[in-house]
Each structure stands twice: as structure tokens, then as C-alpha cells.
Amino acid sequence: MASITLNALAHTYTDNPTKPEDYAIREMSHVWEQGGAFALLGPSGCGKSTLLNIISGLLEPSHGEVLFDGKRVNELKPEERNIAQVFQFPVVYDTMTVFDNLAFPLRNIGVPEYKVKSKVYEVAEILELSDQLKRKAKGLSADQKQKVSMGRGLVRDDVSAILFDEPLTVIDPQLKWKLRRKLKQIHEQFNITMVYVTHDQLEASTFADKIAVMYNGKIVQFGTPRELFEKPAHTFVGYFIGSPGMNFFEAELKSQDDKKEVLMFGDYEISISDAMLTRLKAMGANKVTLGIRPEFVHVWDGKNNDAFPVEVDYVEDLGTYKILSFLFQGQVMKARLSEDQKVPSGQIYVSFPEQWTKVYVDEYLVDVSDQAHSEDPKKETGHAN
Amino acid sequence: MQTKVENNKAWFLVLPVFLIVAFSAIIPLMTVVNYSVQDIFDPYTRYFVGTEWFKQVMLDSRLQEALLRQFIYSFTIIIIEVPLGICVALMMPTKGRGASLALILVAIPLLIPWNVVGTIWQIFGRADIGLFGAFMSSIGVDYNYASDPTDAWLTVVLMDVWHWTPLVALLCYSGLRAIPEVYYQAARIDQASRWAVFRYIQLPKLTNVLIIGVLLRFMDSFMIYTEPFVLTGGGPGSSTTFLSQALVQQAIGQFDLGPAAAFSLVYFLIILLVCWVFYTTIMNMQKDK
Known part of the structure; x- marks a missing residue:
């Protein structure tokens, strides 16, 4: 041993x-x-x-x-x-x-x-x-x-x-x-x-x-x-673990007129914490990859002005749950619907809870939660690559 | 419910094989059977003699001695060639240029015609101009395959080992190459000794090629003719006269077709019997109990 x-x-x-x-x-x-x-x-x-x-x-x-x-x-x-x-x-x-x-x-x-x-x-x-x-x-x-x-x-x-x-x-x-x-x-x-x-x-x-x-x-x-x-530390982990894997989409850091920077995916602003914004700015990263698990995508039953309007593509019934595929700004994403949730169609509204929206730069997770100060060295070498 | 259609046309597809086998084996064999039961003076004067020729050849002491000699010879060379062939195969490199080179070197004796092999060893063993003979006499061994029966035997056996060990080695080599690497890895993990790897991985995986190797070597050596004929001519005396040579002396030399035919059949049955016994024994040994 x-x-x-x-x-x-x-x-x-x-x-x-x-x-x-x-x-x-x-x-x-x-x-x-x-x-x-x-x-x-x-x-x-x-x-x-x-x-x-x-x-x-x-x-x-x-x-x-x-x-x-x-x-x-x-x-x-x-x-x-x-x-x-x-x-x-x-x-x-x-x-x-x-x-x-x-x-x-x-x-x-x-x-x-x-x-x-x-x-x-x-x-x-x-x-x-x-x-x-x-x-x-x-x-x-x-x-x-x-x-x-x-x-x-x-x-x-x-x-x-x-x-x-x-x-x-x-x-x-x-x-x-x-x-x-x-x-x-x-x-x-x-x-x-x-x-x-x-x-x-x-x-x-x-x-x-x-x-x-x-x-x-x-x-x-x-x-x-x-x-x-x-908390997948790498986009690959997000993609490989879970069925279906994590949704990924590219977002860009843009400055608004009032000098405050926001993260934009196409026409929509994705909300992330201020700490994260500061961190990204410090890193000088303009383009980031956002990842959210299908399980954490919130699908609203009705119209919601705070959520993003998306187009339903198709729904797969896997028995105990359903997988919803939808188009968000032309990109296919998936969300997991529970058994009792009604099956949506046409235009629906989804939102991404800030807590579960992970930010990746160069494939590696940017972590600003409490444990983040004890950065593990792998991540740093990841950035260097 | 009867749905099977009676159709015997398939037999026509087998017919060519029947014809080929008939011409290649059955008809010649039947000719020999025909000779073996008749006393033939000329094509029109022949008498049916039944089993007389068989009785005669079975009691012929010259043939009995040749048969005994033949068995001793075949088993001697198998006992030498099989372990030696395995050793050679184990030592042959498996990767790179060395592997091809080793293959070619090992295969060379197999490419030489039988009578040339006899000639090579005839010269090789001579004390005056042959390397082997000269070497033996230089270290003080009185070696002369033409006059000493032991030396003659030694030379004939040595010649066969030189000529045919490569066959066993190549068969084993191919068998060894077919063992997946993971077996060796598992053995290393299990801390197996080199001997255990040979005993429990290599040897079991070689069984099938070894069966073929031993059968081939038995049949071939049991029918050996050319090499001893060229090397010693069966002598000195009749010390290296093996079965086929005795048969040829009888059939061609004395033109005793009847006894020679009877003898051929006995010869054929012996080979068949030994091969069958050998094959069934090995196959039974392999069975899961």
C-alpha cells in the first residue's frame, strides 16, 4: 500500500x-x-x-x-x-x-x-x-x-x-x-x-x-x-461529464457608454458577478467561453422580460426526463426538463442562473469563489499555454 | 411441416475433387495394392498370391532392421529438433532489421535441395578436404563417416538437424509472434519467472504449431531417402539404410514388385498409424477435463 x-x-x-x-x-x-x-x-x-x-x-x-x-x-x-x-x-x-x-x-x-x-x-x-x-x-x-x-x-x-x-x-x-x-x-x-x-x-x-x-x-x-x-475546471470536463454535456457559448467583454463593462453574447447581456468582471479585466481577457449545464438552464413557463427569448428546436423524451434543444442566437443549446414540466414549443424564455454560469478563458475555468484564492497550479500553466 | 427440397445437384460440385483425389491418390494406391497381391512375371503371366508377399516382408530381417533403424532415427531427430527449434525461435529477434535478417539466415537450409544437402555434408565431413572432418581429426577424434557406423549415424543425424531444425524454429517463431503483448505484461505484474513465462504462456500457445511441426518432421524423416543416400549410400554395411532406401533397393534394384508393393503398403500404414496415435493423444491432452 x-x-x-x-x-x-x-x-x-x-x-x-x-x-x-x-x-x-x-x-x-x-x-x-x-x-x-x-x-x-x-x-x-x-x-x-x-x-x-x-x-x-x-x-x-x-x-x-x-x-x-x-x-x-x-x-x-x-x-x-x-x-x-x-x-x-x-x-x-x-x-x-x-x-x-x-x-x-x-x-x-x-x-x-x-x-x-x-x-x-x-x-x-x-x-x-x-x-x-x-x-x-x-x-x-x-x-x-x-x-x-x-x-x-x-x-x-x-x-x-x-x-x-x-x-x-x-x-x-x-x-x-x-x-x-x-x-x-x-x-x-x-x-x-x-x-x-x-x-x-x-x-x-x-x-x-x-x-x-x-x-x-x-x-x-x-x-x-x-x-x-x-464546477468543471476545464471545458472538456464540462463537455465530457454529464449527459448531455455542458452548453458552451462564446461571449465578449464590451464596455457600455457608462464605462461599465458587460459580457455580451450576440445582442444579449449575460449577467456575471462583479468580482468575475474585475477578474476578467485584470486578466485582459476579452473573449471568454461561458458554460452552463443543461440541468441548470432555467426554462420559464411564460413570457419573462428578464429572460432570453429562444426558439425551441426539438424535445427528446428520455423517459424520466426530457431534453429540450433550443436555438439561442443561432446556437444550439440544451436544457433538461423535469418530468412534470410542460413541453414548450415555439418561442420560449430561458435564463442562466449566475451561480451556474461558468466562465472559461483558454478552456480553463476562471474561479472567483472563496476557494479560488488557493488556485491550483494546473490552471496557471493552462493559461500559459 | 416439410419444407426441405430434395436436390442432389450439390454432388456435382464435389465431383471435381473426387476426380482429382482419384487420380492423385486412390488410383496409384490401388495399383500398389494390385501389385502387392500378385506375382507378376510379365503383363500376361501373373498369379494371385494373396497375403504371401505381406508375410514375406514382415518376416524379412533386413526390413525389420531397417524399420527399427527408421524409428530410432525419427525419434532421435524429433527429440533434438523440437527443443532446439523452440530455443532458436525464442532467441530470434522480433523487431527491426535484425528480425528479417534472422529469418533469412534461419530459412537458408530449408531452401537447399535435398541432394545438395547430402553433397554438402559429404564434403563437409571428409577428413581430407572437409571443414568438419578436418576439425574433428585435428582435435584428435578419429572420425570417418564412410567406415564407422557411429560416425555415419552422427553425421546423418547432424545433417537432418541442420536441415530441418529451421522448419521447427520458423513454426515456433510464428507461434510466438502471435502471443499478444498483454500476456507478457500480465506475467510481469504477476512476478512470474522467465521459466514460468515459458511454461505457462509461451509453451501452451505453441502447442498447435508444435503438433504440426512434430507431425511434419515425423512424416518427412520417416520417409527420408535422398540425403543419406547421397551421404553414405546406406552404409557402412547397412547401418544407415532406412526404410525407403531398403524399399527402393528391393523395387528398383531387384525388381521384386510384389514384395516391394506389399512393403509400401505396410510402410504407408505405419506412418498413418503413428500420426493418428500422436494426433489423438495430443488432442486428448489438450481437452478441458
């Missing part, structure tokens, strides 16, 4: 990297605390698996350091790091029985046979493999094989961390949910640091206490599912 620190880490697969795009992992620092259940969430090709392989030692990073409990492990091979990793596709040792498969990592490190036995039975019990133990692994179905692969990751309870690389891809949806719960239970029981890579936000938020969202080789936000939802 260990905390894992990534220090100024970067990785490239090319020999002579020149531009940022040559890097699979762009320089980042990050800490996975001991005992946490974390998810690493991001789209395909954002560097999630690369990062995982660097932690486990299958890949040596081209720049920076990996530290386990503050000790540099860059040069250590995976077998020396005492780490468990479960891969996307099942890996079983065909000729061995399920029991021998599960016992394999323990026998390799010379655990006495009576301990091997009890541990294997325990893990098999958790994964519901007990009645399969005597079978050859070769004849198992894909999801049973994956359970065996996961089991091999779980048998050693002294590992520094267990890394999961989209382990439930090949598993049936129903079983998926169950296994995810199991992993969570195992985590609570043994208090092992777990890092779970996925591109599924639901999977990430059911498993993890804290989620790291990765985009273009960088962790753009690390926070609880709620933080990611309510």
Missing part, C-alpha cells in the same frame, strides 16, 4: 519530440493518496493507459519521476514494484486451473501453500468463482476469464496499488454493475489504493471517490463526481 506521486511526468513514444502533440503524456504532477479509490476518466487515446502503464512500470516515462511513498521507482521493473494490474482483455494461463491461476501471483512470491489456499478461496468467493476452481481456465467464458484476471489482481493484499485498465469492457452490463460494487467493497475492506481507468463516467463515479479527468495527455481536473459536475 502506497501513495503514488507523479512528479513532472511526461511521456513520448517518439525519439525526437518537438511539439506538444508528440507527447502521449504532457508534463504533469499528480498525487494518488494512499488508500483512495480513484478513477482515471477520459476519451480513447487521451493517454490513460499510457499513464497506467507508467505507474505499473510496464513503460518507463521519458521525463519526470514516479514515486511510491516518496521513493523513486522509475528504474524498478513491474515485478519489483509489487503492483497489481488488470487489463482490458482477459489474460488467463490457459493450461492452469482457475485455482492455479489465482494462486499464481502468490506462489511466484513464495507465499506458503496454506495461505495461498485460504486467500484463493476468499477471492474466489468474492468473485463467485468458487465452483469453477477446479476447471481449466481455457474453457471459461470471456467474462469468467476476466473475473479470473481480476482475481489475480486481488489475491495479493500487500500490493502498493491495484490498477484497472477498463476491466469491465468484456463483461455483461448486469454483471458489470455487480462487479463494480464488489471492487468497491474490496476497496473498503482492504484499503488498497486503486486506480480505475475508464471512458465511462457512470463507471467512474460509481467506483471512485475522486475522479481524474484526462484530456490530451493531461489531467485537467481531479475531484469528486460532484465537483466535476458542478
